Amino acid sequence: MAGIYFHIPFCKQKCTYCDFHFSTSFAAYETQMIGSMRSELEMRQNELNFPLDTIYFGGGTPSIAQMEGLEELLQSARRNFDVAADAEITLEANPDDITAETIAGWKAMGINRLSIGIQSFDAPDLLWMNRAHNVKESLDAVKIAQQGGISNISIDLIYGLPDMDADRWKKQLALALELGVKHISAYCLTVEKKTALNQLVKSKQIKPASNDMQAAHFEILQESLKQAGFVQYEVSNFGKPGFFSRHNSAYWKGEHYLGIGPSAHSFDGKSRSWNIANNRLYMQSIAKNELPLEREILEAKDRFNELLLTGLRTSWGIKLEQLANILPFSSEFERRMKELLSQQQAEIKNGHLILTETGMLYADRIALDLFY
Numbered sequence: 001m002a003g004i005y006f007h008i009p010f011c012k013q014k015c016t017y018c019d020f021h022f023s024t025s026f027a028a029y030e031t032q033m034i035g036s037m038r039s040e041l042e043m044r045q046n047e048l049n050f051p052l053d054t055i056y057f058g059g060g061t062p063s064i065a066q067m068e069g070l071e072e073l074l075q076s077a078r079r080n081f082d083v084a085a086d087a088e089i090t091l092e093a094n095p096d097d098i099t100a101e102t103i104a105g106w107k108a109m110g111i112n113r114l115s116i117g118i119q120s121f122d123a124p125d126l127l128w129m130n131r132a133h134n135v136k137e138s139l140d141a142v143k144i145a146q147q148g149g150i151s152n153i154s155i156d157l158i159y160g161l162p163d164m165d166a167d168r169w170k171k172q173l174a175l176a177l178e179l180g181v182k183h184i185s186a187y188c189l190t191v192e193k194k195t196a197l198n199q200l201v202k203s204k205q206i207k208p209a210s211n212d213m214q215a216a217h218f219e220i221l222q223e224s225l226k227q228a229g230f231v232q233y234e235v236s237n238f239g240k241p242g243f244f245s246r247h248n249s250a251y252w253k254g255e256h257y258l259g260i261g262p263s264a265h266s267f268d269g270k271s272r273s274w275n276i277a278n279n280r281l282y283m284q285s286i287a288k289n290e291l292p293l294e295r296e297i298l299e300a301k302d303r304f305n306e307l308l309l310t311g312l313r314t315s316w317g318i319k320l321e322q323l324a325n326i327l328p329f330s331s332e333f334e335r336r337m338k339e340l341l342s343q344q345q346a347e348i349k350n351g352h353l354i355l356t357e358t359g360m361l362y363a364d365r366i367a368l369d370l371f372y
């Protein structure tokens with residue numbers, strides 16, 4: 001199976017911590033951008049020859065895009081690709097864009113999963129993050145979506161925030177669980193270079209949480225969600241059985257996907273490509289019938305490392321046979337793997353190398369240690 005990702009490069013305002021690609025002044029060219037994205041999709045219709053079981057609108061903030069634009073892209077995907085009848089169609093939505101009307105519109109066009117960017121249930125956090133919504137809007141948004149008939153709802157939360165102690169994080173999780181959502185993505189706050197948060201940290205206006213505090217939050221997260229019946233199927237992603245994100249799982253399983261829109265990435269099994277992260281240049285290039293992308297053919301070493309990096313973050317781990325088929329294991333690799341097993345950071349089940357709960361905390365570092 002395969003998937004399509006649409007990157008909608010618009011946001012109401014810039015969140016302090018965010019380094020994604022988007023623009024906040026897009027009203028004048030929104031329609032043109034959607035038209036360009038539809039053209040890109042049509043230009044690349046031969047790049048995916050599998051049935052599609054996931055379509056994902058991410059960004060940016062897809063929920064501020066006009067209904068007609070989203071529908072135009074979806075219809076074009078259905079016309080040009082073999083979209084499965086039961087495909088998962090996800091829209092990332094911010095709480096302040098969710099109303100009974102928007103839910104009805106999205107549902108009518110076939111969107112059947114929402115990923116709501118809540119991030120925090122604390123007003124002071126939302127303030128320094130410069131989020132466009134407030135706490136009440138978050139709580140209301142989930143209820144409105146559920147009442148509107150969308151039951152497959154994921155929410156995003158951020159932990160490891162400055163001044164967030166363990167109790168405050170536990171309260172956040174308790175509130176999240178009361179909402180009855182089926183999926184929670186929880187990310188540890190990272191300070192990215194080109195962000196306002198980085199400036200705030202440098203000027204000492206914000207003091208980031210310590211590594212120990214972030215690790216403690218991660219353990220609380222694992223424990224609370226496990227008790228509530230969620231499965232940690234990836235380091236940052238927890239789902240009730242039957243509600244794991246197909247879109248994210250496709251990435252981690254190395255399935256093919258097509259990324260449409262400025263800054264979107266694609267993968268066809270052998271090569272990776274990425275679109276230019278500039279709205280104006282993207283539209284100009286499409287207007288000239290030229291794909292605004294760079295492509296890189298992955299060498300065996302890259303595929304080996306990538307499988308380690310993505311697979312080790314998941315609960316199903318890495319099929320060792322699949323890894324060895326890319327490149328034979330070195331003695332150094334074997335030695336490191338044995339070390340992980342003896343330290344109980346990983347285990348081997350049915351031929352898969354899988355990290356334990358403790359290992360999950362260090363997933364990226366462990367993968368780097370095992371890199372070819």
Ligand code: SF4
Binds near residue numbers: 010060
């Ligand atoms: S709404 Fe999302 S994409 Fe837009 S600035 Fe905030 S975090 Fe970034």
